[in-house]
Amino acid sequence: MSTLKVVSSKLAAEIDKELMGPQIGFTLQQLMELAGFSVAQAVCRQFPLKGKTETEKGKHIFVIAGPGNNGGDGLVCARHLKIFGYNPVVYYPKRSDRTEFYKQLVHQLNFFKVPVLSQDENWLDYLKPEKTLCIVDAIFGFSFKPPMREPFKGIVEELCKLQDRIPIVSVDVPTGWDVDEGPISQPSVNPAVLVSLTVPKPCSTHIDEKHTTHYVGGRFIPRDFANKYGFETFGYESTDQILKL
């Protein structure tokens, strides 16, 4: 059997289901914490604060959180970025009432004094190249089905206008991309960094390697489990939560 380097949206959903099923018993909260933590680590690796001026250090990291679990990863990531010494601001236009957990993640952000903007707030004020280090795109992950609906369509159109001046870090799947086919519909972002979670999805084969730095993160499966789904685990070093591919 050949070893896959990517897994389809269907397989990714099956993997998640098994990880959170009765035999293995991870909770969504555990996996999301590790996923968000690894994205925050990728931001640190890509945009280190060491040696930067105070002005540079004060720049915002603008985290946009969508309505599902990809958005949850973004909320967790913002909390870790604050702990790591960055200045995150979260835009969370459509808040999920799927579980109480999302509300708890927002309370935790309040606890860390990370601003969480609502849909009616002027979010574009926070997106200025001179004031913004990067944008974390946690809008949609492997459950996105085009065409994109509002309010996200308008938001992603604005991001597309800014992405040449402010780098985008996409969580798991660049927003707007078909998980299996890549950027086949508009609007869709062109990220400077992609952090694939657990294992890259087929859309990642469409990134332009000259433009996009690709990391894998979400270090939560043993080798035999990966092999059962047809892929290999990644050679993470030491305590790292991410690996540059």
Ligand SMILES: NC(=O)C1=CN([C@@H]2O[C@H](COP(=O)(O)OP(=O)(O)OC[C@H]3O[C@@H](n4cnc5c(N)ncnc54)[C@H](OP(=O)(O)O)[C@@H]3O)[C@@H](O)[C@H]2O)[C@H](O)CC1
């Ligand atoms: N094991 C792991 O790697 C883990 C990954 N995690 C992250 O979870 C996402 C997948 O999360 P999921 O909740 O299944 O899905 P998404 O966040 O991608 O999106 C679901 C929401 O998006 C809405 N949606 C879908 N298509 C559209 C569209 N065309 N326009 C507007 N809105 C859309 C959808 O709304 P519905 O009304 O259709 O239900 C949902 O609200 C994965 O990618 C990782 O980032 C976890 O953290 C766990 C571990």
Ligand SMILES: [K+]
């Ligand atoms: K995303």
